[in-house]
Structures are given as C-alpha cells and as structure tokens.
Amino acid sequence: MKKHIIINVGRQLGSGGRIIGNRIAQDFNIRFYDKELLDLAAQESGFNKKFFERNDEHKGFFKLLLSPFAPIFGNDDPYTDQLSDESLFKFQSDAIRKAAHQESCLFVGRCADYILRDYPDCVNVFITADMDDRVKRLSKLLDITEKEAEKRCIEGDEKRAKYYNYYSAKTWGYAESYDLCINSSALGVESTIDVIEDFIAKKLQL
Secondary structure (H helix, E strand, O other), X not given: OOOOXXXXXXXXXXXXXXXXXXXHHHHHOOEEEOXXXXXXXXXXXXXXXXXXXXXXXXXXXXXXXXXXXXXXXXXXXXXXXXXXXXXXXXXXXHHHHHHHHHOOEEEEOOOHHHHOOOOOOEEEEEEEOOHHXXXXXXXXXXXXXXXXXXXXXXXXXXXHHHHHHHHOOOOOOOHHHOOEEEXXXXXXXXXXXXXXXXXXXXXXXX
16 A cells, blocks of 8 residues: 555444454555554553553543542642543544554544544545344354343443544534445445445545
C-alpha cells in the first residue's frame, strides 16, 4: 500500500466489526488497531494499561476507576487530575494521531473517525447487524446464554454511544456520521467485507 490511507470502523457489539476490520486491514496490508490502541496509549502516556482498559469506550467510568485509590490520593492531588476521563481520552487521541501519522492504519472504535476527521484519504464505516445474529455470535464467542448475550449487546451499545456522543460532534450509529453504514446480516461477513473493500478502493481511488 503506497498511498497513505486511514480506515475507521465503528460497530455495534456482536456485529462482527472486529473480524471484518481485521480482515480489511490484512487485505489492504495496513496496521490494525483495536485493543492494541490501549497498549499504545499506555506507552505514550506512561500510565498503566489497566487505566485505559477500564475506561475503554466508557464515558463516566473514572469515578469507579479511581475509587480503589481514594485512601491514597487526596482531593487536591495532581495525579487525580491527570487520570480524569478527559485526560485518558487525550492520551488515547494522541496515540491515534501518532499512529495515523506514521503509517496507513485501520482503527476500530474509540472515536478515531472524529479524532482523525481532518486527515486526507480517510474512510469511515459503521457496521451493524440484526440482533439475533449479534446474540448468537456473542453467545458463542463468550460462552454465555443468549439472554445474557442480548443484555451485553444492549449495554455495550449504550456505553459506546454515550462515549462517542460525548467526545465527538457527531452521533454514534447515525448514517450522517459515516461514509458507509452496512448491516453484516444482510450479506454475511465475507460479502460485507467485499462490499466495504470495494467502497474503500473507489472512494480513495486505490
């Protein structure tokens, strides 16, 4: 891949977004970032990766994150300010920008499409799926009941929407926020990958 490109993938929980994103990154021979972003943010900030894991795409989790340290930190301790939700988001945003500047990448979630909104040759995709398919996929992946899987899908989407809507000027899952929205249940994962890759190639003139 000679042209420097950026692909951002938003997704509903259980829609197959990570699988689809990973395959697309492999096919275009570019770097793939999902949970790997947490390692990158930890390295860039110097903070433990666990801070980013527990705050991952979850706005308002800082109070729960910091509560185990309450006996240690005073209210005016500067360390607590460095660990605010906004600071963790900034560290992660800086890591995303640095990675995007260095090479072609595909980012999954974490407001990457908004963070990189001014980058040229960028494609933003949102992947959804029918609830039945999402429940079956998550139930199998996590070895949980379908009832529990449905609950996790609903709660996961709520957390992602809250996080995205807070940090961006767009709305999570709304068609106008992306270049392409696609339901992976309509064609299946393999054909969904084909459609997205064809769209990317045409939009970026690859």
